[in-house]
Amino acid sequence: MENNMVVSVCVGSSCHMKGSYQVIKTFQELIKKNQLEDFVELKASFCMGRCLTGISVMVDDKPVDNVGFVNAESVFYEHIFPLAEAQKSGQ
Numbered sequence: 001m002e003n004n005m006v007v008s009v010c011v012g013s014s015c016h017m018k019g020s021y022q023v024i025k026t027f028q029e030l031i032k033k034n035q036l037e038d039f040v041e042l043k044a045s046f047c048m049g050r051c052l053t054g055i056s057v058m059v060d061d062k063p064v065d066n067v068g069f070v071n072a073e074s075v076f077y078e079h080i081f082p083l084a085e086a087q088k089s090g091q
Contacts (some may be wrong), residue, residue, distance in 0.1 A: 006059070007080055008057065009043070009045065010048050010056035014047075023057070024070055059079050
């Protein structure tokens with residue numbers, strides 16, 4: 001589908017060591033649980049140059065700082081869910 005929200009999660013070595021694959025897994029589960037598969041495109045990305053701010057996550061080219069596998073769910077509901085829901089209702 002065109003104009004999907006794009007969520008990129010870094011899987012470079014620093015972010016990988018911090019748990020980026022768990023963040024991706026959490027985001028995948030939440031996207032499915034909330035039936036947002038048609039509205040959110042989840043991508044793995046290599047180094048985004050933001051290694052000191054937690055796991056690098058970009059939501060439509062906007063960086064989200066201080067992401068870790070422990071707070072991945074709250075990051076999803078704060079930064080991804082509201083935008084995806086708005087897109088879903090405006091479809």
